Amino acid sequence: xxxxxxxxxxxxxxxxxxxxxxxxxxxxxxxxxxxxxxxxxxxxxxxxxxxxxxxxxxxxxxxxxxxxxxxxxxxxxxxxxxxxxxxxxxxxxxxxxxxxxxxxxxxxxxxxxxxxxxxxxxxxxxxxxxxxxxxxxxxxxxxxxxxxxxxxxxxxxxxxxxxxxxxxxxxxxxxxxxxxxxxxxxxxxxxxxxxxxxxxxxxxxxxxxxxxxxxxxxxxxxxxxxxxx
Amino acid sequence: xxxxxxxxxxxxxxxxxxxxxxxxxxxxxxxxxxxxxxxxxxxxxxxxxxxxxxxxxxxxxxxxxxxxxxxxxxxxxxxxxxxxxxxxxxxxxxxxxxxxxxxxxxxxxxxxxxxxxxxxxxxxxxxxxxxxxxxxxxxxxxxxxxxxxxxxxxxxxxxxxxxxxxxxxxxxxxxxxxxxxxxxxxxxxxxxxxxxxxxxxxxxxxxxxxxxxxxxxxxxx
Numbered sequence: 001x002x003x004x005x006x007x008x009x010x011x012x013x014x015x016x017x018x019x020x021x022x023x024x025x026x027x028x029x030x031x032x033x034x035x036x037x038x039x040x041x042x043x044x045x046x047x048x049x050x051x052x053x054x055x056x057x058x059x060x061x062x063x064x065x066x067x068x069x070x071x072x073x074x075x076x077x078x079x080x081x082x083x084x085x086x087x088x089x090x091x092x093x094x095x096x097x098x099x100x101x102x103x104x105x106x107x108x109x110x111x112x113x114x115x116x117x118x119x120x121x122x123x124x125x126x127x128x129x130x131x132x133x134x135x136x137x138x139x140x141x142x143x144x145x146x147x148x149x150x151x152x153x154x155x156x157x158x159x160x161x162x163x164x165x166x167x168x169x170x171x172x173x174x175x176x177x178x179x180x181x182x183x184x185x186x187x188x189x190x191x192x193x194x195x196x197x198x199x200x201x202x203x204x205x206x207x208x209x210x211x212x213x214x215x216x217x218x219x220x221x222x223x224x225x226x227x228x229x
Numbered sequence: 230x231x232x233x234x235x236x237x238x239x240x241x242x243x244x245x246x247x248x249x250x251x252x253x254x255x256x257x258x259x260x261x262x263x264x265x266x267x268x269x270x271x272x273x274x275x276x277x278x279x280x281x282x283x284x285x286x287x288x289x290x291x292x293x294x295x296x297x298x299x300x301x302x303x304x305x306x307x308x309x310x311x312x313x314x315x316x317x318x319x320x321x322x323x324x325x326x327x328x329x330x331x332x333x334x335x336x337x338x339x340x341x342x343x344x345x346x347x348x349x350x351x352x353x354x355x356x357x358x359x360x361x362x363x364x365x366x367x368x369x370x371x372x373x374x375x376x377x378x379x380x381x382x383x384x385x386x387x388x389x390x391x392x393x394x395x396x397x398x399x400x401x402x403x404x405x406x407x408x409x410x411x412x413x414x415x416x417x418x419x420x421x422x423x424x425x426x427x428x429x430x431x432x433x434x435x436x437x438x439x440x441x442x443x444x445x446x447x448x449x450x
Contacts, residue, residue, distance in 0.1 A: 151374065158367050162360050168367075171355055175348035176374045179381055182341070203388065207381075214377050225293045226370055 005101070008094040012102025013109075019079070020110065026075050027113050034068035034118050042125060057128030058188035062144070062181055064118055069111050069148055070170050073156040076107065081160045090227055100153065100223040107149045115141055133191050136201045140191075143208035144184035147215055148177050154219040158226045183208045234429060241426055244419035251412055269412055271321040273420040275343075278314040279379070280424050281307040282346070285353075286376020289369040298439065299432070301365050304372050306431035308353045310424055311375075315347035342382035349375035 003011070020026055038060060045056040080086040089099050119141065123130040130137055155172050159165040187204030190197040252269050288304035291297055322340065327333050334340070353371040360367050 154370065158370060161363055162367065164359050164361065168356060168360065172352050172367075172371055175345055175352050176371070176378065178345045178348075179342070179378055207388065211378075211381070215374070218373060218377055222293060222370060222373060226366055 005098045008098035009102040013105045016106035030072040034064045037064040052126040057126040061122045073152045077156045096224040104153045140187045147180035150215045267325045269416045273416040274318040276417040277420040277424045281310040285372045289372030293369045302432045302435035311350040
């Protein structure tokens, strides 16, 4: 009997999480990279008197999320390639869209774990009032992460076959996800205003939702033919 | 297409010969005077780019699900046209921006998003070149996602407070200034036909390359 969509997705997620809990490799390296990113930005955006450039926090937060996300994607699929797990999963008599969904969920959880540490850190270092509207900020981060990870997981999975995957992933991923990054940065910047511009943030949250729906539908639809050799 | 190619080429040549004369004779716009005349080709290139994006997205989808070679050739040909017309549009926009906004480059929503689209299709061409075997499929994914984000690029000026004219400007132009409106349509048609022409020539080139490869393989056996 073929297992159902949700069942397969959860099994793949369980597999990814079991590996990650054992080594904690991707979470730790991704987090460290994100912290290093923020530190480098602090040299560029903190002025003479130790005062950060106004509004820089939103951009720094999202660039750190995008960069560390790319690193996590590359690392996750390198591991899959090395142990030939991905091919085994594709050979299994299960819906490929479900395999994609499971991997995507794992990716989102890893990025979320990074963001949980990263966001307070950016708020702390750059004196940014990020938590005045916590629900809106969480919505922005969650939707942005889903949009970025949905395209990222699809592209990283299909690039596993190519020799030049390390350099091609960012080249392909960043232009396509620029709308998501723009929406995230603009939405977060609106929250950083005093008082926070709630209608602007809500507008970007709506846009992010639209991007997520388009990207997820396309990714689920094209994963099967893309992964067929 | 073979029979239509030469007549179409003649029509496009005549239209492109006539366009500068028509643009030179058109009335000056009341506030921007001579500079406004960039608009006729500026708008037309974006129309051509839009057509090329649509062709690339659709052809990529068809290729992904049917593995049709012709669809793949159409996709790569149109991706190149997107980059060419996109760069021309950004260049003409930059010239106009210098006069209208006082700067060569302005980070407004439409300009940023249009640059992003050009980057997406440059990425498409890069995957094809450096992706190794099977890169056609990877490129197809890029084409599909690039085409899917393009409607957001179009609507970005309405959502984002920005200095680029809104999309409603075009709708009201027909009533306010019929002469200019006709000329805009004329230039757009010329550019769209040019797109079809270049696309056909480029697809034929790919077909001949593929035939040549087959012949080489046959000769080696």
